[in-house]
Amino acid sequence: MVERLGVAVVGGGFMGGVHAEVLTADPRVDLRWVVDRDERVGTDLATRFGARVTTTLDEALADDTVRLVVVATPAATHEPIAAQVIAAGRNVLVEKPLVLSTGHARQLAAAARERGVVLAHGGNFVYAPKFVRAHELAADREALGTVHSVRVAFRTSGPDTDWFRSKATAGGGALTDLGWHAVELCRWMLGKPAIRAVTACTRQLSAAGDVEDQGVVLIEFADGAIGQCDVSWACPGGEQLTVEVIGTEGLVTADLWQGMGVEAYTNTKFGAVWEPNQGWLRPEWEWIRNSGYVHQDRQVVDAVLDGRPTTHTPDDAVAVVETLEAAYRSAADGRKVEMNA
Template identity: 35%
Template sequence: MKTIRVGMIGSGFIADVHCQAIARLPGAEVVAHCSPSEGSRRLFSERWKIPETYPDHRQMLASSELDAVVVATRNHLHAPIALDAISAGKNVILEKPLCLTLAEADEIIDAARQQGVLVCYAEELCFVPKYVRVKELVDKGAIGSVYRVNQVEKHEGPYSPWFWKVKEAGGGILMDMGCHSIEFARWLLGKPRVRAVSAFMDTVLHSDKTEMEDDVVIHLEFETGQRALLESSWALLGGMDSITHVFGTAGVIHADLLKGMGLKMYSAAGFGNNPDSNRGWSFPDYEWLWENGYPQEDEHFFDCMRSGSEPLESAEDGRQVLEIMYACYASAAEGRTITLPYSPPDVAAPVEIWLQSKRVGRAGG
């Protein structure tokens, strides 16, 4: 089996998660890392014993013999870094969201096709064992014909300050967690075309930190007649939720990713690196990385790179999600259902569609 030599771009939480996942996989190793911060670069490379480190991804692409890179950076850097990697002939694992504009998405897709490399869209919910089992049951007809999927992704707020910034994040909770729910629903139903989107959003808890949305409710209508009701929030106090309910004509499936592992604990002071998040009653993971699908995701992507086969989650899927998120912002801004395909106005960040309507409303009020 060919060993996939990986370059890691970024040194934050999700880069660390990918390093943990890859360390478990035979036939793959992280051999190079880049970060513009000297301190972060040194600590990250020492922690993961990465032999080559670079301050700039272009130096890494030119100097290191790589088969693939993982782009685990702030959202606004996804497209330029991915395009540089594609131009250098590298396969790419690109964290969500794919990028900030549909033009960038099209450029990534076209460039990868021309270079003959893969761009894999890192949507780990499609690899979560519990959710994979849900899909297996759905596909076998265990609950009849599915007519609606409900999915929830919520917590108290992001782990890094850049998530609050329009230029770097491109949007609030929709771009951070709503993208998970959207692709989960598409994947579970077999990726039928979304024909209409309705969304409602607000800033209910974090207006002191951001003008972007921290709470969103989305309704998707598929060409099959099926529907999805999705909730994403940075305003959930007391922990995190990742829950799905799948409703069929002959049954229903309930799946709780984070609180259904059979472990329940009360800790008066909390524990671990972030005790505030688990003080009181909590549901400790016994195998967080595997339960959340990260090793399975990366293993699948590497297998596709070896065989040249299309990944389960590709740049095309990331583009579909991005178009739906643009439609969500337009729906919330205009107070109406948006039909797809949707061509957004020329904005630098998806959330600007909604923010512009808020600013006009304040000026008129």
């Protein structure tokens, strides 16, 4: 019998919904509670995923089967909620930014260690399949030589929700919101060296709120590498999230939304790239899944076990074979082949 994990999601907004959707797709997860101060918001989400709703975290924590709490509330509330969850001996996943001060981060880490619970923090992009592939390539010192530069640009047209633009609720602006990802991606791509010095400038362009909507951060790493973070809430045309890693012998770039995916260059060779494997490359990632095999075979299993119709049927196979037969005939005869439909 598979062990099931009871989960409570705190915060019924957009990110709470994302986690509810992701977690309930895992057969090991039992989503038991949605916690939101606004009962209507909580009820909407709870109803979608068959969970209970409550307006107090206490009620969810009173449920012994709840072993993981996901915190998806405005940033300034992360610390007290996470502290309460840990104190109750439960594992916790806190959306980014984990907290707003180094002191709080260290306290939570110490508390989690002491209670023996998992303290995980959001920052989804370091798990994104495309970036995981870029990270693998960036770690190939044979192909890249000494890596000396990393740059992350993360630009959006700004948040939809008001609390993001208030220092009281969000702690900061674009730098807190997008900069979290940018800094984490820079560190990760380099193998998480220590940081020696930081130089930054920020600016508030928008009349709304009291936080910066643009920031540029230069990071000097202990290994000599330089990181650049370029974040903006004032960029039209759709979300841009790009990573560049440059070494003495090669480079890797990855563009999450607007561009092609992963590009790499090497003067030598990568260890984990198919042919061609010299000069400029566009390596695949998760090729079995991206080729459709996972979705295809799942449909076949669904069809056998559940009697669900498949998207493509034997009639389709007949049509394709007929077309190929006609094509061979046409090529042989040098004339158009009419199909008797």
